[in-house]
Amino acid sequence: MDLDDRKLKILQAIIKNYLETGEPVGSRTISKYTDLNLSSATIRNEMADLEELGYIVQPHTSAGRIPTDKGYRLYVDTMMQEKVDEVNNMRDDLLEKADRMENLLQQVAKLLAANTNYATMVTTPKYRSRKIKFIQLTDVDEYQVLAVIVLEGNIVKNRMFRSDVALVKEEVLKLNLALNTFLQGLDIEEINIGLVQKLKSQVGAYQELVSEILDAIATAIQEEGDIRVYTSGATNILKYPELSDMNKARDILSTLENKEELTQFVDGGDIKPDEKRGIQVYIGDETKVDSMKDCSVVTATYEIEEGIYGKVGIIGPKRMDYERVVGTLQNMMGQLDDIFKNNKP
Amino acid sequence: MDLDDRKLKILQAIIKNYLETGEPVGSRTISKYTDLNLSSATIRNEMADLEELGYIVQPHTSAGRIPTDKGYRLYVDTMMQEKVDEVNNMRDDLLEKADRMENLLQQVAKLLAANTNYATMVTTPKYRSRKIKFIQLTDVDEYQVLAVIVLEGNIVKNRMFRSDVALVKEEVLKLNLALNTFLQGLDIEEINIGLVQKLKSQVGAYQELVSEILDAIATAIQEEGDIRVYTSGATNILKYPELSDMNKARDILSTLENKEELTQFVDGGDIKPDEKRGIQVYIGDETKVDSMKDCSVVTATYEIEEGIYGKVGIIGPKRMDYERVVGTLQNMMGQLDDIFKNNKP
DNA sequence: GTTAGCACTCTTTAAAGTTGAGTGCTAATA
């Protein structure tokens, strides 16, 4: 038995209907509301076949059918066509508050959540290289010095340090120079103990301070390597009865709150910022997150520049409106592209 | 009829029991588990009085009593004695990750949530003055310049700017000097158009850049004036059946996610970092937040230095363990004091 | 003033019955 055209049409009708209503779909409904002109009995026969093939199931004997993960998968891969999201240009909303990367991403999460009624996540971009561009020391007052660390890609970090001994401007300048001579262009792995010793031997005073600064640089770079995740609209999850079971809801919301498990979506899927913008759909268990086995996650990839990219994700019930979600994501990715190309935050 | 000693004892017993079990407390329970040696009938009479006085109510005719807000209030004000929280020293946990203020506060929220099983919030400190300490411009490359803005209280902000014309090192230095001469020590309100014009007339080139930088300074200061709120353990709310009603839960979690409504706790209560550390208890409607009418919020005040303070809050069901919560908060505030005094992040 | 005792109330839980949607199968039909 194979999946002929009629079976496909029926399956599609079932899934579409289920996406809308969230209720099991019966044979009568399909018979009435499609242009197939078949009696419910015929539909029933076909449905039995589709069930045998694993695309749909009955929650219980006397209920209609609902799609299985396999069914959703087929739908997503071959049957849906994304709706073009003609929703108002989000670009202005985005830029308004987006004076910094962090804010921008947070804003993206927020906007998507508001527009889709699902939960959303946005990861910070993943940088390949984490080389030191330069370091700038400034004496803030007699005992405090501010270190501004600029990494490749213009990531700026600053730390304040307190010295036990009074600082002399000239010495701070010298230290600054030494730091740059030694560290400029280096990656974190390249800063080894030998180098540190050599550096220390060069700067007469402030041994203590140098150690602290080096530590700070190390953690700053490390930190930047960490992927952070912003989420929004977590409570939207509670709008869907099938996820509102107290235990399920708690688990999902915890996952969203803790965020660790969400980082794994970063490496999934292809990075191809082409037409499809690296859109990836994870259905149920495909998320590989236990608490999300009743959810689907749709991710898209944004790229800041060649090789530096992050993910945007929509988290909702399995019966989410894939067509709209994909459309909205593509729209958003387009706008992000615009911003990154012309108007770097 | 007034509240004699025996009534007080009975009320206290009822509340304590209810805090533990969450179930309405019957007369028999009180009769058995207190050292009052009174029969359940006597307790019943007293309970009827306590109900008339407004301290307890029956959820329905044939149920035990539960405390009213007025009852909780009396308990919190006069009957409870905070438990000393001998929970392991949190200081090390705190400092481990606390290389920056932001992280520290986030960590505080997290630790408290883990220790109390309630939701928590921590606000960023509220600064009185927002004066500019100094500005440091650095040319990153031919077309980009990094501005580091240091505000009083050593708050550091940085912004990257892109210039349309190629930058000359000397000119950038001159601009830097001019900016500092004009702006050092000024509050945001003091930067008026006249000043801006004057400043612009001084710097030959880079008119465009100056505008951008001034804008950035303005928003940076503004931003720092905004109070941000970190929350943690929001899902703990779902552990309490009386809050797990889908609608209530959604409302509460939304409030926690949106955070705006939480800022209002900042101004509540006295700021007295004495023994009590400005601890304030809001019961039910006292929170002034509609979605939290079934919750209680306990806040404490931390102070970084004279006049610069923020709030830490615990959000739980009305029957939260006030004694422990207050103890834990006092402990935490003590540790924060320690950190802020000796080891500024 | 305190208490034993009892009738009464009201929630909670379980069991039993009812309804309705939807199925699977069979036999007739095109």
Add this chain to the structure above:
DNA sequence: TATTAGCACTCAACTTTAAAGAGTGCTAAC
């Protein structure tokens, strides 16, 4: 051979009824 009408059957969901249990208020006795 594919389709369909028809019907018996299943099972969740809802309603009704009954029973149990917790707890009260009141009265009368101590």
